[in-house]
Amino acid sequence: MNRFAIGIVVRIGGLFLLVGLATYLWLMRQGLITRSTIVPTLTMPLLIVTGLFLLWLVTNLYQYVTGINRKLTFFLESVRYSDFAITFNANNKLGPSFAQVNQQFNEVLEAFRQARAEKEANLQYLNTIVQHVSVGLLAFDASGQVELVNQAALKLLNTYRLRMLSDLEALHPDLPGRLTGPGRQAAFAYAAGQGNDLAIRTTDVRLRGRLVTLASLQNIRSELQQKEVDAWQNLTKVLRHEIMNSVTPLVSLTGTMQTILEHDIAENMPTDGPNAPVLTEAVGDLRDALATIAQRGEGIMRFVDAYRHFTTIPAPRLADVPVSALMQRVAALVRPTFDEQNIDLRVTLPDALRTIRADEAQVEMILLNLLKNAREAVERTPNPVIHFEALPDAARLTIRVADNGPGIEPEALEQIFIPFFTTKKSGSGIGLSLSRQMMQQQGGQLTVDTTVGQGTAFCLTF
Structure with missing residues (x-):
């Protein structure tokens, strides 16, 4: 018999004894029992004490019997409200079977604790992924x-x-x-x-x-921009191919005609006679015309060939580039020209340890082009100022070139990144297009913000 059963028997036996004693005392109190060793005046106090013991024993028996139910209820409530911090004493006061129940309760709660910890870890891991x-x-x-x-x-x-x-x-x-x-x-x-x-x-x-x-x-702005660049590149390739195929034979034939003119016609042309002056003038006009055709043809070939760079940008060689050193080097290259034109170049450098993942040579080329454009934009501006600054935050870094020039008109703003478009009297119109394309290849962006009459700012975001 385990200890729980012994405890039940002991408490029930004690209950019967107390009930019997209480009955005996009550009968004495009523005078139904006259022969007794108990003093009659003590029957009432003894009856009260026996009643109190009887009440305590009933309460103890109830708690003893329902103790496992209370533990089970406590266990289920802890599961319901996810309170897995409680533990049950794995003792043997009620026998080994109750010790096993307590141990199983603790093991189940520990399994719940581990499951919840694993769930919270997975949620934290998933949330970290989602945020990044x-x-x-x-x-x-x-x-x-x-x-x-x-x-x-x-x-x-x-x-x-x-x-x-x-x-x-x-x-x-x-x-x-x-x-x-x-x-x-x-x-x-x-x-x-x-x-x-x-x-x-x-x-x-x-x-x-x-x-x-x-x-x-x-x-998808970068994807749209890349599609636009691809379209312009394809168009440029087609135009370059067709123009070169048409102009090259013309230049070649012009050279042949110049040779024929100089060696076959001019050398055998009569030097006297009534038609000699007319022929001499005609040969001179023909020589000038062929020279002009040859010159313009070669100029067109050079012009078209120059745009092959727009479609053949080398792949960037990415490396960790110190931003402060890069900006100082670029500023040193342009400062003499700026000083000659009395342009105030204001440089704001980032932390010396800040780096970007980029192609250093290409970024330097882009910055020089933007600073050149800014210098040309403030040529007629009183008190010209150009800001060359780094704007870092936790996730990215932006290099900004801003001027206080006249700004860009809205109708021109939509076209400044289109190849061959330019607002200058002299210029190829591919500088900004090439710069944006190089930034896209490096995973960055080139954007512009302008206000007419106040200035323009170009931003390289890495």
Whole structure:
């Protein structure tokens, strides 16, 4: 017999003894028992004491019998409310079977603790991944309450906090309707401003009976720009091929005609006679005409051949480039020219340890081109100032070249990155196109911000 059964027998036996004693005392109190060793005046106090002992024993028996139920209830409540910090004493006061029950309770709670810790670790791991992916992720329920949003989505939407989709109405009035409206598209493009052209895809997921919408946001501005550059490159290749195929034979034939003119016609032309002056003048005019054709043909060939660089940019050689040293070197190259024209060049360097992953030679070429453009933009500006500065933050670094020149007209702003477009009297019109293409190949961006009458700022974002 285990200890629990012994405890039950002992308590029931004690209960019967106390009931018998109480009955005996009560009978004495009623005078039904006259012969007794107990003093009659003590029957009432003894009856009260016996009753109290009897009540205590009944209560103890109830608690003793229902103790396992209380433990089971306590265990189930801890599971229900995910409180796995409690433990049960694995003792043998009630016997080995109860010790095994307590031990099993503790093992089950430990399994729950481990499962919850693993779940929290997985959620933390998943949340870290979600926060670090470059694609914006946004999850919201049917009421528009945002349940998940990562930093990429906040940056693309130009906001720092998002709790309800209605919070977007101030910046993007039509976006909440396109995400939740009855005519919602599974995939659509959206111009979010700040240089962000977004490709948005949505899908519905049912979680425990609730409908949750998951939206992914990706900035396709760089892809659109790359497609535009590819289109211009293909057009340039075709034009270059056709022009060279047409002009090269003309230049060659012009050279042949010049040889014939000099060696066959001019040498055998009569020097006297009535027609000699006319022939001499005609040969001179023909010589000038052929020379002009040859000169212009060779000029066209050089002009077209110069644009082969637009379609043959070498692949970048990426390395860790110290930004401060790079900017100091570029500033030293342009400062003599700036000083000659009394241009105030203001350089703001980042932390000396800050680096970017880029092709140093290409970035230097881009910066020199932007500074040259800024210098030309302020030629007629009183008190010209050019800012050459680094704007670092935690995730990226931006190098900014800003001037206080006349700015760029809106109609020209849309075309400045188009190959061969230029607002200058002299210039090829491919400098900015090449610069943007080189930045795209390095995973960066070249953007422009301008205000007519106040100035222009070009930004390289790495």
